[in-house]
Amino acid sequence: xxxxxxxxxxxxxxxxxxxxxxxxxxxxxxxxxxxxxxxxxxxxxxxxxxxxxxxxxxxxxxxxxxxxxxxxxxxxxxxxxxxxxxxxxxxxxxxxxxxxxxxxxx
Numbered sequence: 001x002x003x004x005x006x007x008x009x010x011x012x013x014x015x016x017x018x019x020x021x022x023x024x025x026x027x028x029x030x031x032x033x034x035x036x037x038x039x040x041x042x043x044x045x046x047x048x049x050x051x052x053x054x055x056x057x058x059x060x061x062x063x064x065x066x067x068x069x070x071x072x073x074x075x076x077x078x079x080x081x082x083x084x085x086x087x088x089x090x091x092x093x094x095x096x097x098x099x100x101x102x103x104x105x106x
Contacts, residue, residue, distance in 0.1 A: 022075070029077040032068055036083045039064065044090020050098035058095040062088070 039047055046061050068076075068084040 025071070025075045026077070028071055029080050032065075032071065032076070032080045032083060035064075036087065040083075040087055040090065043093070044086040044088075045094040046087070046091065050094050058091070061095065062091050065091075 041047060046064065048061065050058075050061070065084050065087045068080050068087075072078070072081040072084070
């Protein structure tokens, strides 16, 4: 059983909502670059005092770039994905170096 084929040969301008969405994705991508440049060093380390504790630690630091992969998947720039990878790898190294075997709770 063959399926019908739809032929579209008339160009149509993109709807306003789609153009606005593209602008939003660009603005968000630009903001990620500015954020990374301000709060991360050249190794991808977050500019903070890395520490481990009961209520604080590596998971909180990683949340700074948590949704950057989603932004990229939705159409954000390749730079966002590159910076995410740099920040994530830097995060793993930074907090591996900061690890301690004695962590007080509370």
